Amino acid sequence: MTQRTDVVVIGGGQSGLAAGYHLRRLGIEHVILDAQAASGGAWQHTWDSLRLFSPAEYSSLPGRLMPVQPGRTYPDARHVEDYLADYEKRYDLPVRRGVRVSAVRRDGAFLRVATDGGDWQARAVVGATGTWTRPFVPAVPGRREYTGRRLHTVQYQDPAEFAGQRVVVVGGGNSGAQIAADLAHAGTDLTWVAQRPPRYLADDIDGRALFDAATARRRALDEGRTDTGGVASLGDIVAVPSVRAARDAGLLAAEPMFARLTTTGVRWADGSAAEVDAVIWCTGFRPALAPFAGLRLRGSRGRIATAGTRAVDEPRLHLLGYGDWTGPASATLIGVGRPAREAAREIAELLRT
Template sequence: MTVEPPAPTVDDIVADVDVVVIGAGQAGLSSAYHLRRLGLAPGAGFVVLDSSFGPGGAWQHRWPSLTLSTVNAVHDLPGSAFSDVVDTGAGSVPASTAVPAYYADYESRFGLSVRRPVRVTVVCDRGDHLRVETDSGTYRARGIINATGTWERPFVPWYPGVARFLGRQLHTRNYRTADEFVGQHVLVVGGGISAVQLLDEISRITATTWVTRREPTWSNEEFSPEIGRAAVAAVEDRVRRGLPPGSVVSVTGLPVTPAIRAARERGALDRLPMFDEITETGVRWADGTALDVDVILWCTGFRSSLDHLAPLGLRNPGGGITMTGRLATRVAADPRIHLVGYGPSASTIGANRAGRAAARELLDHLTSGVASP
């Protein structure tokens, strides 16, 4: 009879390493690549822990209609071109298939040895090291690069009556296809890019109503590097002041694409202000106006997935984390901790640059005891 070894507990030290990278999306893989280039060996010098069962980060969970022709952009990881792995001319290929294939090739090509599925449950400060507890044992680390993104923390605002709605409620995270709403009235809530994309899709096959807290800001300008840099700079300024990061769209505005123009022409983008309460059959505004709907789709964004860092006490009273360093990846209160994919590095191109900066600054600190300027 074969006796299975006992499952590891949080008291089992799996490894002593210099750096633990938490998350294997764009930011985590970029960080791991640069750690290796700077001389750390995978396994002995650093480990990458990822909670997913396979490569792809949050991309593997995107809705099927988000294809290479409709996604904003998939930027190359350092040292490997996306187009060398994926046929970018096949615009109908779902991003949820193409990007995981690219990430899987990247992990293998550079020998990053991502450990998965491993979920980090908590990180604690033990003075001379950071204790990283997971569902597969405990790691002792001298530094951490956290790249957990936002996908695991969908945000749905509370409104009076939310529990009594008899229809269906779902978040962008749970959206799969517009076909499941045929014959139903869908209320789309939110003013970001995802809200507009899904509103466009759903409004083609069934009745929709769009509500937002603020009047949307539209941009007819083609997205340029200058616009992108200005948006990133605005978000970076917020996190350096310890404020919660804002969205890039709040700076750039919503792009007016051909699909958006078509949606406007058929009246799908006739926006209403935010309702005041939810009823059993729909929503109601303060003036008594009511609307019956079958589905409420909350396209209300995500929050940074940082609960496992709570014991470190990094957040300010207002909920933000004061960041510093060349690209605002270093936690001001503890230079052993870098957050990539947070704030200004939340985009795929920003994540690449942040991974390089975080790796270099963290290793400089661990080597000299002094954080890089």
């Protein structure tokens, strides 16, 4: 049986909820389809010690400030999870859980959304599938030869499981720094490697400044002015308390990236080598765009060309929360609100035609 609504939002994490908030405010009939069994999006799967980069009041979705977490300046993932669950209930957002979307196709005046629970027809679709389900691991020589444990950020949970082990953490961004600090504080035999020396932001900079920098860069580009460099111009790592403490204690000395993996460890270009029990890849993600493959919109770098959040070659499709190419800082809690509002307004205009 095919059901029909004005808008289908694919994904019930922070981006999907922000879209639902603005669609509801405009009185637009919609449904939010989410593959997860519970609310919280990717936050329910993160490692135990993960901390936000900003205080709670600067990590909020539209319409509802995140409550302060007692005893913490920077909230943890469980607090964010609870906040998203409360947000969903507070605004009575129409989320349907455990629904997996397999494809979005053109169907005359509609877009047809195929799921494991039946099809939907909609006049517009918002893609909010995120990136967590598409972890990226670089094609390092010897990757298939290595016989130790290999895992990505998405599989890491707690340093206790690596007690007494030799661990290499790969990646000079925030995830790499936080996980390396987590392991260092636990006394793990840690080697942290990165493509370039770690670039820490000033200790007084957090997510508020990052959002402002991303917004200023987008404004400059839209107005044809010189690229400000955005967040990248400030550095790569926000020094949250655990990272700052490990850094100041001399526990976060990053090594250059190794040249290859061996059967039992890693080897650098100068011939030096190390035996390791596990390699943790903190090497980022790719956008989870598989449901939209049938629309044939993918361009360079695996992205869909957008004007704001709207797909250039399919104006009934909006993409939300994948990074700066779908709105400044749109992959963050504080940053997704503005592009979600703009997407809802554009959809409202579309529905009036």
